[in-house]
Amino acid sequence: MQLGKNQRNMLTAVGFLSPNIIGFMLFTAIPVVQSLIISLYDWPTFGERKFIGLQNYIDLFTKDPLFPKVMGNTSIYVFCYVALNIVLALAMALWLTNIQRGEKLYRSVFFLPQVTPIVATGMIWKWLFLPKYGIINNFLGIFGVPDINWLGTTGTAMSAIIIMSVWQGFGYNMIIFIAGLYAIPESQIEAARIDGAGKWQVFIKIKFPLISPSIFFAIVMTVISSFQVFDQTMIMTAGGPANATNTLVLYLYNNAFTYLKMGYAAAMAWVLFAIIMIFTLLQMRLQKDFVTYE
Amino acid sequence: MRKLMTTVCIMIIATGMIFAGGTGESKSGTAETVTLRWLMQVSSAEEARQWRELAAGVTERYPDILVELSTTDWNGYWTKLPSELAGGNPPDILYMQSMRAKDYLEAGFLPLSQYVADDPDINIADFYSGILEGLSIGEELYCLPYDFGPYVMFYNQDLFDLYGLPYPDTIETTEDFEKLCSQFADHGTYGTVVPTVMDKLYTYFLGSGASLFAADGTVKVNDSRKIETIEYLQGLIDQGYAPRISDTGNNNWDREQFYAGNVATYLDGPWNLTNIKEKSSFAVGVTMVPPGNLYQRSQVAGSGFGISKDTDYPGEAYLAIKELTSKNSLSKLAGWGRALPARSSVRDVFYELHADVNGLHDAVEKSITTDIGVPFITPIRWQQVTNTISQNLEAIFIGNVSARKGLDNAQKIIDGILGQ
Known part of the structure; x- marks a missing residue:
């Protein structure tokens, strides 16, 4: 049988794409569908499985006393982390694109935490936050601030996690913003300056609108990743003290691998998916008003 | 074209299902030799070496049985074990701690009481009764213990x-x-x-x-x-x-x-004594836990080895765990400082090794008497x-x-x- 040109092209395309398709099917598509099925079962890690319909979802919202707490913690983390990350990354990007010397060095230094294993940095930050011997308390002590039990007090544990996360994560957005800032035509900035615009006006009227697609991208990606916060809370506090840093993915992990409740954990994963999807759609909708594509 | 795409998708899914299902042939065995897989948690390379030596001891005793040890750290073990049991192809020999036993024994482990009853060689009374209780569900024993200890x-x-x-x-x-x-x-x-x-x-x-x-x-x-x-x-x-x-x-x-x-x-627990001595830069002493306002009590916990419910070689696996918890093996473990042996007949080896620790013998022996030691039986x-x-x-x-x-x-x- 002679294949037509289009068919041959399609076959070639499928051939080239197949390694990726196989990987996607095996490690993403099939597990995603499986997790949806599992979420409808009372599915202990091993032992007898029972179909229970939407009961896992109902229990999550009506019976689980920890779920509201975990959702609250995650929301606080997402809000504070995203805001601080974006502001700091933008500020550093503006600074680095304006200094005369050392830009590449600083850029590398600020990006370094992003490529350092988070387990290692988490351990180091645990020591930095130690009440008596930690360098942070020692530094604050110079100004007369009494010892703070950063990771051992419910009021400060989440702040400590957010501080560490911002330090670890802002470098990525900073690089995106730097790229955005360099893409702005110098002529537009010069024209604004000739017209008498100051630094602040140049930033607000020229730079900010022109890098708004980069900011939008950074916010969307940071919101998505921050809803999935896990490593920091797992390593630094294990969700404590008193569940003050217990976040959605950590709770999901514990349900799946410590409490062996796979069905319940899968339902939690789908709730997380729904939350992220809603937030992303909302941002997509809002971008029409705030993002300039010119 | 639609047909072509459908065929490709079906092939991909079928391939995925084959991979997901596994080959089901990971247990290897010939007419002469049975290979048993043993999953164990360890905290150091030296510890892994010691367990490997005990695994080799099984082959020495039973030349037809080969025990292949795979190790993971403590936290990793409690993630890996459920995954292995869920996968339906778990290792033949499994480690279990008495405080976590209730969640695993009935669903994933082979009952051993009948094996023990049919075995004239094993002296079950030599094991500390409290830890046997901790590794049982009701009257059914699921693991042979190798260590134990009161707090x-x-x-x-x-x-x-x-x-x-x-x-x-x-x-x-x-x-x-x-x-x-x-x-x-x-x-x-x-x-x-x-x-x-x-x-x-x-x-x-x-x-x-x-x-x-x-x-x-x-x-x-x-x-x-x-x-x-x-x-x-x-x-x-x-x-x-x-x-x-x-x-x-x-x-x-x-x-x-x-x-x-x-x-x-x-x-x-005394099971941590070797680590404590290694990591402390001072002399360590041991005494009984402080009494409460009513009683002097200490809970007793420990660990042992069981057999996966899905094993193809239950008889051989029983012989293997019997050897791993034999007097000979437990003497070695005690001599390495790895465990306070669950068998009373070889407990002195542990005390002799730690003769420099003030109060150890008395504190442990008094704490495991029936009026003080309480088996720590946990709920599901x-x-x-x-x-x-x-x-x-x-x-x-x-x-x-x-x-x-x-x-x-x-x-x-x-x-x-x-x-x-």
Whole structure:
């Protein structure tokens, strides 16, 4: 049988794409569908499985006393982390694109935490936050601030996690913003300056609108990743003290691998998916008003 | 074209299903030799080497059986074991700890009582009865134990010498213990450290006459005796006799405080003695846990080896775990300092190895007598229950909530977990 040109092209395309398709099917598509099925079962890690319909979802919202707490913690983390990350990354990007010397060095230094294993940095930050011997308390002590039990007090544990996360994560957005800032035509900035615009006006009227697609991208990606916060809370506090840093993915992990409740954990994963999807759609909708594509 | 795409998709899914299902042929065996897979948690390369030596001992004893050891760290083990059991192709020989046993034994392990009853060679009475109980469900035994131990109190001998204080061998009441702690506080040192994990705290509950289970079999953590016990421990922290917890993500926080020389005493099991000696830069002594306001009690826990329900070689696996828990193997383990042997006939090897540790023999032997040692039998879903208790105890010990409120909150969650 002679294949037509289009068919041959399609076959070639499928051939080239197949390694990726196989990987996607095996490690993403099939597990995603499986997790949806599992979420409808009372599915202990091993032992007898029972179909229970939407009961896992109902229990999550009506019976689980920890779920509201975990959702609250995650929301606080997402809000504070995203805001601080974006502001700091933008500020550093503006600074680095304006200094005369050392830009590449600083850029590398600020990006370094992003490529350092988070387990290692988490351990180091645990020591930095130690009440008596930690360098942070020692530094604050110079100004007369009494010892703070950063990771051992419910009021400060989440702040400590957010501080560490911002330090670890802002470098990525900073690089995106730097790229955005360099893409702005110098002529537009010069024209604004000739017209008498100051630094602040140049930033607000020229730079900010022109890098708004980069900011939008950074916010969307940071919101998505921050809803999935896990490593920091797992390593630094294990969700404590008193569940003050217990976040959605950590709770999901514990349900799946410590409490062996796979069905319940899968339902939690789908709730997380729904939350992220809603937030992303909302941002997509809002971008029409705030993002300039010119 | 649509047909072509459909065919490609079907092939991809079929391939995926084949991979997902596995080959089902990972257990290898020939007519002559049976290869058994053994999954074990270890904390160091040296420990893995020692377990490998015991595995080789199985082949020496039974030339037709080859034991292949695979190891993982402690936390990894409790992730890997459920995954292996869920996959339907678990290793033949499995490690199990008595405090986690209820969640695993019936669903994933082969009952051993009949094997033991049919075996004229095994002297089951040589094993400490409390740990056999911990590794059983009802009358059915699921694992042969290799180690066990009562919780005891370790103390920093150098610190006692430094301040001229008598070793804590003569503590008879909670007041005696508080007085000792206050003497350390006078020197600017903590007398003890309060753990937040139930595995260790249970000793204090037992001492005040409280049990994990109420009379109706439900798990109860907010009765008056337990509240009083937690208030007593909270008092130790508030008075500056014990440090306030600063590392909630670390179950070994109390042990690390001891290693660092920050606290004079702390509770742990003899199974950690070798590590404690290695990591402490001071002489270590051992005594019984301080008595509660009613009783002198210590909970007894331990570990053993069982056989996967899905094994193709149950007979051979039984012979293997019998050899791994034989007198010969347990003597080696005791000689390496790896375990306080579950068999009474070889326990002295452990004491001889640690002859330099003041009070070890007496503290352990007295703590396992039937009127003091209490087997720590946990309910199902213990991990979720104990995590819930720990999280609420943290809130109490930090000073966020009262003992009553914290334990009431824990009870509410536990009721939901256990459906009681």
